[in-house]
Amino acid sequence: MSELAHGLLLQDQGRLEEAEAIFRSVLTREPENDFVYCRLALCQLSQQGKKRIALDSIDTAIRLRADDGFYHSVRALVLSELRKGKDALASADRAVALDPESSFGLAAKATAYCAMDRWAEAEEWSRKALAADSDNAMAANLLTHSLRMLGRKGENAIAVEQLLAADPEDSFAHVNAGWSALQHGEHQKAETHFREALRLDPDSEMARDGLIESFRARSLFYRVYLSYCFFMQRFTGGKQWGIVIGIYIGYLVIRQVLEQVNPVIAAVFVFLWLALVMWVWLAPGVGNFLILLDRSARLALKPGERWQGVAVGLGLLLGAIGTGLGFALDFPPAMLAGFGLVASTVPASMTFGNNSAKGRLVFGSITGFVYLVTIGVFISESLRHPAVELLATTQTFGGIAILAAILCTWLGNVRSLRQGIET
Amino acid sequence: MADIDSLKQALAVSPDNVPLLLLLGDAYLEQFHLDDARGVYDQVLQIEPGNPVARTHIAQLLELEGRSSEAILRLEQLCAEHPNYAPAWMLRAKLALSENSAGEAREFYERAVSLRPEVRDDELLKRIRQAGGKKSGSRKNADQAEPQRSGENQAGAFFDPEFEEDEFEEDFEESDLELEFEQAPDTNFDKVGGMEEVKEDIRMKILYPMENKELFEAYGKKSGGGVLLYGPPGCGKTLISRATAGEIDAKFLNVGLHQILDMWIGKSEEKLHEIFELARRNAPSVLFFDEVDALAADRKDMRTSAGRTLINQFLAELDRESAKNDGVLVLGATNAPWHLDSAFLRPGRFDRLVFVPPPDEVARAEIIRIMAEGKPVSGLDPVALAKRVADFSGADIKAVFDQATESALTEAMKSGKIVPLTQKQLAKGAKSVKPSTRKWFESARNYALYANQSGFYDEILDYLGIKK
DSSP states (O other): OHHHHHHHHHHHTTOHHHHHHHHHHHHHHOTTOHHHHHHHHHHHHTSTTOHHHHHHHHHHHHHHOTTOHHHHHHHHHHHHHTTOHHHHHHHHHHHHHHOTTOHHHHHHHHHHHHHTTOHHHHHHHHHHHHHHOTTOHHHHHHHHHHHHHTTOHHHHHHHHHHHHHHOTTOHHHHHHHHHHHHHTTOHHHHHHHHHHHHHHOTTOHHHHHHHHHHHHTTSHHHHHHHHHHHHHHTSOHHHHHHHHHHHHHHHHHHHHHHHHHOHHHHHHHHHHHHHHHHHHHHHHHHHHHHHHTSTTGGGGOOHHHHHHHIIIIIHHHHHHHHHHHHHHTTOHHHHHHHHHHHHHHHHHHHHTTOOOHHHHHHHHHHHHHHHHHHHHHHHHHHHTOSOSSOOHHHHHHHHHHHHHHHHHHHHTTOGGGTSOOOO | OOOHHHHHHHHHHOTTOHHHHHHHHHHHHHTTOHHHHHHHHHHHHHHSTTOHHHHHHHHHHHHHTTOHHHHHHHHHHHHHHOTTOHHHHHHHHHHHHHTTOHHHHHHHHHHHHHHOGGGOOHHHHHHHHHTTOOOTTHHHHHHHSOOOOTTSSTTGGGOOTHHHHTTTOSSSOGGGGTOOEESSOSOOGGGSOSOHHHHHHHIIIIIHHHHTHHHHHHTTOOSSEEEEEEOSTTSSHHHHHHHHHHHTTOEEEEEOGGGTOOSSTTHHHHHHHHHHHHHHHTOSEEEEETTHHHHSBOGGGOSSHHHHHHHHHHHHHHTSOHHHHTTEEEEEEESOGGGBOGGGGSTTSEEEEEEOOSOOHHHHHHHHHHHHTTSOEESOOHHHHHHHTTTOOHHHHHHHHHHHHHHHHHHHHHHTSOOOEEHHHHHHHHHHSOOTHHHHHHHHHHHHHHSOTTOTTHHHHHHHTOOO
8 A cells, every 4th residue: 555655656746667666566466456557557658658558558447447437538648649539539538428527538538639630629628627627737738728729829828827827836837838928929938937847847848848949939030930830730730731732832833923024033932932941941950059059058958959950050051151162262062062961951950859760760861861972972073173064973863862852841741750659 | 597408408518516406406496396406406415415505495395395394403403514504594584483483583584684684585574573573682782782972982972871871761662663773884984985975975964063063053053953865776875874874883773665654544654753763762873764755755746635744744753852853863865856845955854965976986896896796707807897887876787797697607507617707798798788877867957957946956967067
């Protein structure tokens, strides 16, 4: 009994690995204890890489006791984390059927809708959860989150205020307030909230991520990028693809028209388009590079984010210098190397700090390829400088490298290559 | 346990190899092939008639067959012939307990542990205690001890003779609490390798204030009280606490969570109070609470009011009037100081923090030397190996030895003879084991960066070389 109490305390303290070990120890003595299996699942749910095991644990709890709505709610949360929205919704429905008054079950249903990016339903069910229990912090946080995703800034601001008034010591509430402030373009206010969230829970990844975003948002250009991200977040994966393809078709049409009206304006338009596309992918890396220059802020970066900052920031800087010098000194190899370095920043930005192992492999391979081509082109073209025209291999591999970098701007929209979703 | 077939193959090459035969016997015993095990041990005795290991195992087999009397007789003879062979005493303790002789069981148990501390079996000790087996001579030893006077020991001011008078007059005993005092542990700072910075920190924060009690009082400061040791797990917090008790020549009471937490409401608080009373009556004493974060947890994290009352009780015990706790040094160890209720860090409670980092190079070399003791090791260079295991905790270094041992054992089974551990195998083990302290520092770094408004964790930042 005392061991279980200790495990529960550790879980409350967020010491999940230690709590998990204790729950496992209790289960060796009491292998039929469904309650402990459920606590075990909750511990695993909050740990990186253990969501699949969490599903096994909660399934065992349900096998031992199928009529407990709480267990089905936990199952819904686990499935939501695994991005299995439909299954999560089915479990949440079962939980609500077993215990219609349970605020936790209603909030689990809202979570399932969040996993499917169905923000309107998420709002509806989080409100229902709050109607059942106005103190349900999970439901209150889900409500503010879904309102933010729906772009209802006014209501979101009120909900955030209520959230903080209910419990100013709730780290998650400060995280929500921080994101809300970022969405409103108030990066300093956001920084304050994220710092407070980290003070309350220094291990909070969400708070640390938010703090880094608020650091990056010190730049006007980054704030523009953030606005684009917030805009895109409102839509489901399919709609996001539709918007991206729609914008691209719009770009092609406008370019065609401009080329007929004035080729110079068309060229400027193409350049701006490319800069915009590049910026969408390079903004986080450039943001990290700028954070690296701030002695205090850089402490918040993880090693992967630091490398991203170095690869993207230095890639752009050296690429620009190489291109500039090549142009000024009439030394094409340096210009080509500069182009290569700039091109490498696109896949590099998606390699470092990427939580998806598959994504790191894909983008890492492309980055390596672009680096190799850049070095190869620079050496081979330098050796035959001055030359009238480029080598055929330079043209072939250079073209492939550029195409690979452009391909990354499309592959980057594939969620499983960017987020490290556990399956 | 080694695989039986591999051992048989090895024995086919070297049939009279006693260590291999013993390994085979152990393997049979573990798989409950009792007849086979007996055959192997008999074979050992044919080669080495007095072999204590085989004789102990035969006694164990007899006991398993229900022939306890014969087992006891054999063990009596064995202990008479090999009085320093700890496992035989330990088995005698088990058998004595099964014969309801708790007193004898305790005596044999103590003998075994005094000969070889690593044979310690907490579960057996618990059962012996429950059966009424008390530590023989503990009262006698205390009575016979030379009366101490203020100023005689290294930290004389800490010692208050008033408390000596009613020592052991309490109506509850250590055994009721499943606790035991170590009479002035024989460990002190000289016997702890390395960790010089920690020792100096403790001298400044604990020992000197006790030695200069009057000086401190002149400035309105109290000596004694509570000190919190924090750092990654397995890095010597308990050892350094025991050594601190040794330095001030005080009794050392190591309190584990299981000795306090109780399922019955109010019982845990009662036990905690009794432990403090026991320490007060045995002053000068050091009361050491391991995993203190569970007893002094932040009340915000507590889901039950029962847990909160235990915290309140702990605070009340720490807050006793100075006279009551005079002579009692309370040491708490934790690897999660940030989970302590802030009330515990106020003056008069755990108001001094000592950071115990992973062992430094000297300490690691010392740990390596200790771990190599009793093992067949050739060409060991503890200093060179210590350099390879930077940031390793004691437990990590043990894992390095375990890996190297497995590797040597595999070779031994192939060759049929004892193969010593080599520096190369240990170095290879050091490469494959990852220091467990890194994970702790990842979390500690976050607390030191974001929740360090009071500066409590500046030492962590210094250790990590971070300048804010």
